[in-house]
Amino acid sequence: MPGRFAELLRRHRIEAEFTQEELAERAKLSVRTIRRFETAERAEARMATVRLVADALGLGSTDREELLAAAVGAADVDVAARPGPRQLPAPPGMFLGHHDELAALDKALDRAGGRGGTVVVSAISGGGGVGKTWLALRWAYDNLARFPDGQLFVDLRGFAPASGPMEPAEAVRGFLDALGVASAAVPTGLDAQVGMYRSLVADKRMLIVLDNARDTEQVTPLLPGNPGCIVVVTSRDRLAGLATRHDATLLPLGTLADDDAWALLACRLGHYRLAAEPRAVAALLHFCAGLPLALAVVAARATLYPDFTLAALANELSDSAARLSRLDAGDPTSSVQAALSWTHDALDPTSAEVFALLGVACGPEISLPAAVSLTALTGDRATAALRALERVSLLRQHAPGRYRMHDLVKLFAADRAKHLDPELRGAALQRLIDYYLHTASRAEQLRNPHLPPVQLDPPAPGCRPCPLADSTAADTWFDAERPNLLAAQQLAVQLGWRRQVWQLAWSMRHLGWRSGPNEECLAVWRAGLSAADDLGDPAAQIIVRRYLGHVHILRGQYEEALELLEQALAMAEDIADLTSQGHVHRYLSGTWERYGDDEKALDHATRALRLFEAVDTPVMVADSLNLVGWTEARLGRHEQARDHCLAALELCRRHGNREGEAYTLDSLGYIFGLTGDHQRSREHYRQARTLFRDRGETYVLAGTVEKLGQAHLGLGDRDQARAAWEEALGLYRSQHRVEDAGRVSDRLAALEPVAEQ
Structure with a gap:
């Protein structure tokens, strides 16, 4: 039992x-x-x-x-x-989610007996509408039997719409009144009143709920002195001071998980109504983003209009500009916008301005260095402003130095930004986009120091790009900032800043080679093409056509690639740009190879080699030698192919071209495999695999690992072949390369041992 x-x-x-x-x-x-x-x-x-x-x-x-x-x-x-005050408001009608927080409150209560003379304090913090009071009351009512001497409750009005925060003296007098002290017996002076209050609750087992506290200073006088009393505090402030001074348990309250948010709507509206319109429900959950107050408002509106479809309600919320105003049930306590405004009104002017600027910042999150450029503040002042916003739960630091806003909070911040001076707002966005552009350009140079950079305009005054130290730092920065870089380009498109649009495409070009030519990569270069054509800058038009053509090659869209590359070649010939002509011939070689015409591919590779030799660029000479050798190997000219690739390898190593070295090692692995020298083939593939891994270029890594498996099989090592092909299969699947994954699956199936007859 x-x-x-x-x-x-x-x-x-x-x-x-x-x-x-x-x-x-x-x-x-x-x-x-x-x-x-x-x-x-x-x-x-x-x-x-x-x-x-x-x-x-x-x-x-x-x-x-x-x-x-x-x-x-x-x-x-x-x-x-039982005797004693019973001041708790009515319990919440329903409660869902936040199981971990309830368990933490239970544990704090269970530990109360072992804390000596220290009162047990739990501080629930979170943004407006996240359900702090809801959680505190639910837990309080669940535990009424454990507080036989009563419960005290006070709304401290820390973030109230009209009146200011309640003075501690007012709260203490209210507690004394609830504890039966006659007005005439209340001593004068806060210290004396606090002393009487603590004396009255000494040796009692009481629950004290301090709701909507402004900060630690407001709460401290209201803390009893005996361990028999349990204090639960709710606040939009994080109340870190309670942890340091009073060993409080801090409980930052997040939004509801998707399942709990769905269940909350189901509780209000019924499962059948939700099941009838699953797409509309998914949209409503997305728009509310797990905020209990927003979900409650949606449920209330759906209840008021039972004949309206949920799709109609979802459609009302689809307009982000009007979403906050529509998440309003008709009074200030049931309005998401009002709840956020009460917190915002407590900000100092600098923090309020930073909050508004964050509302128009591009991307799902922002780093401290990016915020420094956005705001044009010093590092210390920007940090202080971000901490102030984090403290009152308008911002969350989800990783060291990286900050996010709840979707609805960001909409509110964007609305606040409309009240900023347009010049101030525009200058801030200019600094932010320049931050991403110049830092990305620096990162690309660190990764490929042999490629000539695109000439950028100086960063806007107040912009401070990251001083990245090396290629490892560049890779780390790119990995963290990828979504923000994409958003920065989209913002530049919206603002009509064409030069930054195509330069951002160029500055993050390696992201496509790392993850593959996906739709995201294609959209980046298409935006760059439109911007370059609008500018009428021939150099930009050639560069963008070249890279967009290469994306089409990798996607198997050869006709689109040929059209763009032939346009780029004609433009480069018109302005007598030999270097650009060489680059275009290299990409044309790759296109014709995939078309199956290796003779045309070799012709373009040879032209590229001659052009780069003419302009004396050793790094590109090496890349072109490798391309010539690769194409010759496909045509069966193995000895010539080997000589050209060995010459390319020597040049790459002499000039420190690690990317070119990796591609050339892959070519040599292919050539030695064709001639039956599987040992040397395997060794070259292994070296190429190491270099591609170190550079994070997983797209080309997948092909190298697949070919390494073939070299293992040529040496009779079936286990190593299987391991290599399983790795390649995982990479292909993660990159959604269905045809390649199917081919490797067939190879693995063929490796299965044949059953004995």
Whole structure:
């Protein structure tokens, strides 16, 4: 029996273990379980829970429900009959999610007896509408029986719409009144009042809920001195001071998980209504982004208009500019925008300006260096402003030095940005885009120091690009900033800043080679092409056509690639740009190879080699020698191919061209494999694999690893071949390369041992 009851509690994420004797004494605590987990079918769920608990208590089949109902009633009578204040507001009608936070509050309560003379304090923090008071009250009502001497509750108005924060003296006088102290007996002076309050609650077991606190200073005078009292504080401030001074348990409250958000709507609207319009429900959940207040407003509107489809409500919220105004149930306490404005009104002017600028910043998150450029503040002042926003839960530092806003908070911040001076706002965006452009350009140079950079305009005043130290730092920065770089280019498109649009495409060109020529990469270069053509800059038009053509090659779109590359070649010939002509011939060689015309591919590779020799660029000579050798190998001219690739390898190593070295090693692995020298083939493929891995170029790495498997098989090492092909298969699948993955799957299937006859 104890096992069944403990399992029931564990199922509801309540950490408790009861002996057989304790079960009978704690029968009334089953009320907490019943109330906490009410759902849309709460009557049915309640009865099911009642039966399970009654079974666990060993009640007879005839009177178990009647006896348990009597126990529930007795619990309520006991609480009502005890002396002491009962100031808690009405309990929330339903509660879902936040199981970890409830468990943390339970643990804090369980530890109360072992904390010596220290009062136990739990501080629940989070943004407006996230459900802090909801959580505190739910937990309080679940634990009423553990506070026989009563409960005190006060709304400290820390972030109230009209009046300022409540003075501690006012709160203490309210507590003294609740504790039965006559007005005439209240001493003068805050210290004396606090002393009386602490004396009255000494040796009592009470719950004290301090709701909507402004900061630690407002809360400190209201803390009792004895360990028998438990204090729960809610605030939009993180209240870190309570942890350092009073060993408080800090509970930052996040938004609801998708399942809990869905369940909340189901509780209000019914499962059938949600099941009838799953796409509309998904849209509503997306627009509310897990914020309980937003979900409650949506549910209220859907209840008020039962004949309206949920799709119609979702359509109303689809307009991001009007979303906040429509998440309003008709009064300030049921308005997402009002809840956020109360927090915003407490900000100092600098923090308010930074908050507004973050609302128009591109990307899903922002780093501290990017925020420095956005705001044109010093590093210390920008850090202080971000901390101020984080402190009141308008911003979250999800990783060291990286910050995010909740979707609805960002909409509110963007609305605040409309009130900024347009010149200030435009200058901030210029600095931010320049930050991404110049840092990305620096990162590309660190990764490929042999390629000539694109000439950028100086960064805007106040912009401070990251001083990246080396290629490792460049890779790390690119990995972290990829979504923001893409968003920066989109913002530049919206603002009509054409030069930055195509230069951003160039500055993040290696991202496509790392992840493959996906739709994202294609969109980046198409935006760059449009911008370059609008500018009418021949150099930009040639560069963008060359790279966009290469993306089409990798995507198997050869006609599109040929059209762009032939345009680029004609433009380069018109302005007598030999270097650009050489680059275009290299890409034309790759296009014709994939078309299956290796003779044309060799012709373009040879032309590229001659052009780069003429302008004396050793790095590109090496790349072209490798391309010539690769194409010759495909034509069966193995000796010439080997000589050209060995010459390319020597040039790459002499000039420190690690990328070219990796590609050339791959070519030599291919050539030695064709001539039956599988040992040298394997060695060259292994070296190429190491270099591609070090550079994070997983797209080309997949092909090298597949060919390495073939070299292993040529040496009779089936286990190593299998390991290589399994790695290649994983890479192909992650890159959505269906045809390549199918080919490797067939290779692996052919490796399976043949059953003995």
